[in-house]
Amino acid sequence: MKTKILLDEDQMPRQWYNIQPDLPSPLDPPRHPGTGKPLVPDDLRHIFPMELIRQEMDDRRFIDIPQEVQDILLLWRPTPLIRAHRLEKHLGTPAHIYYKYEGVSPPGSHKPNTAVPQAYYNMKEGIERISTETGAGQWGSALAFATQLFGLACTIYMVRSSYAQKPYRKSMMHVWGAECIPSPSTKTKAGQSVLEKDPETTGSLGIAISEAVEDAATHSDTNYSLGSVLNHVCLHQTVVGQECKEQLASLDEYPDVVIGCVGGGSNFAGFSFPFARDKLKGTRKDLDFIAVEPAACPTLTKGLYTYDYGDVAGLTPLLKMFTLGHDFVPPAIHAGGLRYHGASPIVSRLVHDGVMRAISYHQSEVFDAAQTFARTEGFIVAPETSHAVKAAIDVALECKRKGEKKTIVFNCSGHGDFDMSAYDAYYTRQLADYEYPDQLIREALSQIPRVPGA
Amino acid sequence: MFRIGFIVNPVAGMGGAVGLKGTDGLFDEAVSRGAVPRAPSRAEEAARLLAGLPIHFLACSGPMGEESLARAGIDDYEVVYNVHKERTGATDTIAACRIFAESGVDLVLFCGGDGTARDIYSVLGDSIPILGIPAGVKMYSSVFAITPEAAATILEEGLETGREMHIRDAEVVDVDEESYRRGELATRLFGIARSPYRPGLVQMTKEVYEDPDEERAKRNIALFLREVIEGTPDILYILGPGMTTAAIARELGIPKTILGFDAVKAGELVASDLEERGICTLLADNPRARLVVSIIGAQGAILGRGTQQVTPRVVRALGKENIIVVATPHKISQTPHLFIDTGDAELDREFGDSIQVVTGYMIARRVRMERSLPG
Ligand SMILES: Cc1ncc(COP(=O)(O)O)c(C=O)c1O
Numbered sequence: 039m040k041t042k043i044l045l046d047e048d049q050m051p052r053q054w055y056n057i058q059p060d061l062p063s064p065l066d067p068p069r070h071p072g073t074g075k076p077l078v079p080d081d082l083r084h085i086f087p088m089e090l091i092r093q094e095m096d097d098r099r100f101i102d103i104p105q106e107v108q109d110i111l112l113l114w115r116p117t118p119l120i121r122a123h124r125l126e127k128h129l130g131t132p133a134h135i136y137y138k139y140e141g142v143s144p145p146g147s148h149k150p151n152t153a154v155p156q157a158y159y160n161m162k163e164g165i166e167r168i169s170t171e172t173g174a175g176q177w178g179s180a181l182a183f184a185t186q187l188f189g190l191a192c193t194i195y196m197v198r199s200s201y202a203q204k205p206y207r208k209s210m211m212h213v214w215g216a217e218c219i220p221s222p223s224t225k226t227k228a229g230q231s232v233l234e235k236d237p238e239t240t241g242s243l244g245i246a247i248s249e250a251v252e253d254a255a256t257h258s259d260t261n262y263s264l265g266s267v268l269n270h271v272c273l274h275q276t277v278v279g280q281e282c283k284e285q286l287a288s289l290d291e292y293p294d295v296v297i298g299c300v301g302g303g304s305n306f307a308g309f310s311f312p313f314a315r316d317k318l319k320g321t322r323k324d325l326d327f328i329a330v331e332p333a334a335c336p337t338l339t340k341g342l343y344t345y346d347y348g349d350v351a352g353l354t355p356l357l358k359m360f361t362l363g364h365d366f367v368p369p370a371i372h373a374g375g376l377r378y379h380g381a382s383p384i385v386s387r388l389v390h391d392g393v394m395r396a397i398s399y400h401q402s403e404v405f406d407a408a409q410t411f412a413r414t415e416g417f418i419v420a421p422e423t424s425h426a427v428k429a430a431i432d433v434a435l436e437c438k439r440k441g442e443k444k445t446i447v448f449n450c451s452g453h454g455d456f457d458m459s460a461y462d463a464y465y466t467r468q469l470a471d472y473e474y475p476d477q478l479i480r481e482a483l484s485q486i487p488r489v490p491g492a
Numbered sequence: 493m494f495r496i497g498f499i500v501n502p503v504a505g506m507g508g509a510v511g512l513k514g515t516d517g518l519f520d521e522a523v524s525r526g527a528v529p530r531a532p533s534r535a536e537e538a539a540r541l542l543a544g545l546p547i548h549f550l551a552c553s554g555p556m557g558e559e560s561l562a563r564a565g566i567d568d569y570e571v572v573y574n575v576h577k578e579r580t581g582a583t584d585t586i587a588a589c590r591i592f593a594e595s596g597v598d599l600v601l602f603c604g605g606d607g608t609a610r611d612i613y614s615v616l617g618d619s620i621p622i623l624g625i626p627a628g629v630k631m632y633s634s635v636f637a638i639t640p641e642a643a644a645t646i647l648e649e650g651l652e653t654g655r656e657m658h659i660r661d662a663e664v665v666d667v668d669e670e671s672y673r674r675g676e677l678a679t680r681l682f683g684i685a686r687s688p689y690r691p692g693l694v695q696m697t698k699e700v701y702e703d704p705d706e707e708r709a710k711r712n713i714a715l716f717l718r719e720v721i722e723g724t725p726d727i728l729y730i731l732g733p734g735m736t737t738a739a740i741a742r743e744l745g746i747p748k749t750i751l752g753f754d755a756v757k758a759g760e761l762v763a764s765d766l767e768e769r770g771i772c773t774l775l776a777d778n779p780r781a782r783l784v785v786s787i788i789g790a791q792g793a794i795l796g797r798g799t800q801q802v803t804p805r806v807v808r809a810l811g812k813e814n815i816i817v818v819a820t821p822h823k824i825s826q827t828p829h830l831f832i833d834t835g836d837a838e839l840d841r842e843f844g845d846s847i848q849v850v851t852g853y854m855i856a857r858r859v860r861m862e863r864s865l866p867g
Pocket of ligand 1: 174299301302306374451453
């Protein structure tokens, strides 16, 4: 019985899988933030390179990965798929548990899978600097890594609560030559207006996105880059799921349950879409997809499926997605990368249509799971990832109760080496079990129209 | 120089050691059962840690403070109140506090129990911060530090140069000792004092960015609840006692009785300082009603202590899903285990083992509840 299932370098996918043509009906188009009209490519030119705009609304099922991008991905790809023998034994479950370990990349997560192509396309179109936001710092460090390889400058607005919780993420971004600014900052109008209202704010991804978009929109040599949510980001992550499928096939396995954590949805999308293709085609009707999110920010489980902005200031296009409201500032949980009010429009659609399902967990129970995982499999995972771990353990325990021998795979999206303060907080019982008072919030919002034309 | 009024209730806690659940009116009984004073030595423990700090003490003579200070090696004190009788009592505490108030002390540090806190509060109200060194039998009030050392640490850190002392609202709870001895806990919110505390330190191991500022946290809760209340004009809201619910009333622009239950609907005040009967009448007239309550006292009570107006009958009429609990993050960190004690154990059980508490603007937490009553 194998533990690590490895692919050769020449088995790394040469193409990304685009799920859009396989959806039963086309996605609702993104809309212009000012007019509410469906977006045309030109609307995005001032912040994105053309090739990424094209990929955002692409009907090609497979899209070639540029050779220069492949060369860099090969630094850590293909990533291992690992059979969780010790965890299975510890749980006493008949289920098979596998995890795809994305923590082996230089920045330590799945994020460089898209950071590298994004930096590449920007470089190709003559852009000199990229601005972005980061929550936990995983995305910021991934983009710092990628831009530096292509000789671009990089400015990162890091959510203030994470900036304090994860000082070494900031140091990493420095090593890769990027500038890291705590958000909200006084450098942008969006940041200033938030600080005016609430000088003590914890910040949020929604605020940091506003700052980064404003920075890009007001500098002609600068483009913006988003680490999740958008279709092209999910597209770039599909190398993960494609590899996983091949690795399982080499063992004659096919999953019954596919699990990933969801912040903006990119790691879950990239992991699950190649499998979702089979379900959409009808060959794997019973395949169960579980998107896992924090109870503190339960976008897919408690949000509304509607058009909303991707950021606080309303600078991004309106996207049809599950949302908790673009001005919702989620509590400062340690899984900073999951503190996002919205979610990928494609993942949202699939959850809305019942192809996939979503569940949520409180903070302390996911750390219980992460501890179990660390003490059986050894890897200390990121707080974001621990949500997926928790779900995998719960499904495995359910298999034990029912005597079912299911195959469970989850995306182990990143390591937690820079998140030890979160683990310390767990061990000193400082973790608050935040949750979203959905009923009360609906009532509070009942009088206020939030989004024009939505 | 920081001026502290220092007072020890020498008889506090004597009854507890000999199974009397309180010493009020039972001093002779306690002594005959072999009780010895413990408050002076508890006070001395705290004072020892304060020696050397820039504090000038105004003290009471003999066992009411002077002795503890002297034994702790503190010499910067003056005796401002002399005990004349052999046996001290509430009248001494009250008289000494009047002198403290007139002399303009910065804080009153006392050693005793809930009864002592109540006597001090009756003179000082919220005009001067008070801090308790625990020595009593019952300490349901939130003005007490957990231990004598903790009391000293709070002051020591508060006096560090360049730091401002953090002050919070702290309930003074009145326990009826007669019924307490019969095994019933009949408490009443007596008042809300001001008390120094250690703010949530911004250490790496802590929940960073939990709002260390209680006032701000209360405002954020109030802002959220105002939006909820205004968003549901057909629902009657009954606001319970305490400073967090008072902040909601302030946000709504309506008056609030700090210790009572007041009703509001569509942003308008409907009734003030309701008793059980008044609440029941309102519930009968309003098919949709909710109760907004906070955590009362140092023990984490949501219903049942300081909230006698909310009887099991009221809770049943309301329905547990219509009870909204609000509390600042600081309050929760002080009282990590909440409990509900309506006086009807079966009803209490229906609340389950955790409850949602609104802690900020659109933010809530799930907090564990204890089954049995602490203390
Ligand atoms: C390790 C890790 N996992 C998951 C996420 C969540 O993002 P997404 O939903 O886009 O995968 C993040 C985001 O920062 C992350 O760092």
